[in-house]
Amino acid sequence: MNKQEFLAALARELEPLPREERERTLTYYGELIDDRLEDGQEEEAVIQSLGAPKAVAEELLGEEEQPLVPNRGLRVWVIVLLVLGFPLWGSLLVTAALVLLCVFVCLYIPAFVLGVLALGFLAGAVLGAAGTPFLIADTGLAAGLFQLGLAVGMLGLAALCAVGFWYTGKATAKAGKALWRWLKRSVGKGRRRAA
Structure with missing residues (x-):
């Protein structure tokens, strides 16, 4: 051979x-x-x-390892202990989930606030500019020009808030993805360690 x-x-x-x-x-x-x-x-x-x-x-x-036969008595005790310990570990699990939810909400709040401010300033600018002719006709040129100036100022603030919303939103999305990947890796390591 x-x-x-x-x-x-x-x-x-x-x-x-x-x-x-x-x-x-x-x-x-x-x-x-x-x-x-x-x-x-x-x-x-x-x-x-x-x-x-x-x-x-x-x-x-x-030389291959023979698979271990699970012990049914041990499994029953584990289930009983899990059920009896639910008030403790269940509340801890809910607390951890709520803390994670709060972290994600706090992460997205700046972008949300800047977006709402941009929309509010834009709506104020449009309404102020649209109402200027009526104000000039009712109270005079000075009040109308003042309102038009405020509308232009609000338009500028809307543009600034929109730019802030854009960059904050991009950074927030990147940070949220990184946090989510880290969380999945951490939970995955814990599961592999437990197995």
Whole structure:
């Protein structure tokens, strides 16, 4: 039996293993054979020293960890303790969820306020400019020009608030995504650690 025949037979015997582990094992035995051949041993002697592929596979499969059978008694106690401890861990869970909600709300408040201010100033500017002719006709030119000046000032404030809303909104969205990714990573690490 040569190296290729040995590795092919070993691959057939290692079918129950996951693909990555099977490939790693075949690579290991291929390199082991190559090393011994480089040391001057004959190929048939190297293959015979390793043993039959079936025996090697049985030894490797025997080293596989047997899955643990869950203990039903322990599972019942865990469920009972979870139910009895619900008033404590349930309130802590609700508190953590509300704190996270508050963090997200506080994160988005500046952008929301600037957006509302921009819309309010814009509405005031439009109404002030639209009402200027009526004010001139009713009270005179000075009051009308004053109202028109206020409308132009409100338009400027609306533009400033709109620019602030744009940049704050972009920064808030980026910070919200980063916070959400961090939260998902933290919860994911906790789940993996618990498993």
